[in-house]
Amino acid sequence: MASKKRRSVTGILLLDKPAGLSSNKVLQRVKWLYQARKAGHTGSLDPLATGLLPLCFGDATKVSGFLLDADKRYVVRARAGMTTNTADAEGEILRTREVGDLTAERIEAELADFRGAIQQVPPMYSALKHQGQRLYKLAREGKEVERAPRDVTIHELRLLGVEREHFELEVHCSKGTYVRSLVEDLGEALGCGAHVEALRRTALGPFARPAMVSLAQVEAAAEQGEEALDALLIPMEQALVQWPEVRLSNEVAHYLLQGQPVWVPQAPAGGWVRLFAEGERFLGMGHMLSDGRVAPKRLLAQA
Incomplete structure (x- = not known):
């Protein structure tokens, strides 16, 4: 340039x-x-x-x-019968096992246990920190530390197809979910192990x-x-289309931009809102107070 x-x-x-x-x-x-x-x-x-x-x-x-x-959606292709140290195809193979007859029925029988609220142990090859150090850096040094299970939610888990030792899933999950761990845990439930071959994020929040x-x-x-x-x-x-919008006159917006909460007629009940002035001018984000006023929270610099 x-x-x-x-x-x-x-x-x-x-x-x-x-x-x-x-x-x-x-x-x-x-x-x-x-x-x-x-x-x-x-x-x-x-x-x-x-x-x-x-x-x-x-x-x-x-x-x-x-x-x-926000929630995310993924399509993941997994390989059964093989586990790796990273839980994906980029890692070193740790163990291979016989897959047996990998059918849709066999996989579907295990998927039910992974839907809804579940707990996951984060993988060592992740960006989480332990005593100030990234886990993946410790893993590369050959170290493994204990990781506390985390609560995550699998809103939807759908089998898209099975081909020999490969299977494909669609996952709709909450923040903090590791699809690599999901596939690895599913592989253990199947008794043959599994790892991620390919992963694609298809949606995020709005x-x-x-x-x-x-x-x-x-x-x-x-x-x-x-x-x-x-x-x-x-x-x-x-990025905020799921929030209610609050429209203000330019005069009222002036006071909001000075950091003052302002009263909103027919205010939405509590929570985050999008703030607009006249002429579709986006001001930023606010939070509704219990008395019907909106407090500025994160305003745009150019507003």
């Missing part, structure tokens, strides 16, 4: 992450292409994984935490059927200039 000066850009890029790159490496590449001052992603995908990785720029980083907490942008498309847009790059972004408020 002609200019190396970092610029202020706000919006969300619904990136289709390619396989073979870490989420952070993809983020840094796209941030450089945009020459953006500020950017962050909304929850890592393993290097092996592909699919939806929302990247937030500028003020949009204020919604990244809400996307981190982005149920997203039109994703490939890294190649971003690189091509960068050749055309800033206008083409910015055309790939969506407004940050699209």
Whole structure:
């Protein structure tokens, strides 16, 4: 690009992450292409994984935490009869076992135990920390530490197909769910072990059927200039469409932008809301108080 000066850009890029790159490496590449001052992603995908990785720029980083907490959907292809130290195809093989007759009926019989509220032990190859160190760094040093089980929810778990020792699942899960651990635990329930061969995130929170942008498309847009790059972004408020909206006159919005809670006629009951002024001007996020006022919480800098 002609200019190396970092610029202020706000919006969300619904990136289709390619396989073979870490989420952070993809983020840094796209941030450089945009020459953006500020950017962050909304929850890592393993290097092996592909699919939806929302990247937030500028003020949009204020919604990244809400996307981190959102439910996700994945399609995963698993290989039965083999376990690895990473629970996916990138790891070293730890054990191989006879698979036997792997039928849809055999798998379906075990899936019921993995639906609903379950507990998972996080894998050693994860970004969680133990005494200030990432677990994956300890794992690479050959160390293993005890990990407390975590409560997660599997809203939907559907078998898509079986082919010899391979099977494919669709998973709709809560935040904090490790699909690698799910597949590994299912493999143990089947008595033959299993690991992830391929993983794709297809949805995240409000982005149920997203039109994703490939890294190649971003690189091509960068050749055309800033206008083409910015055309790939969506407004940050699209990450919050599940929240009620509160519309304020410009006069009332003035006081809200000074940090003051303001009264809202026919206010929605409690919780987070999207704030708009006249002319569809998005102000940011607020929280409804019990007395019918809305308190500003995370406002846009340009508001």
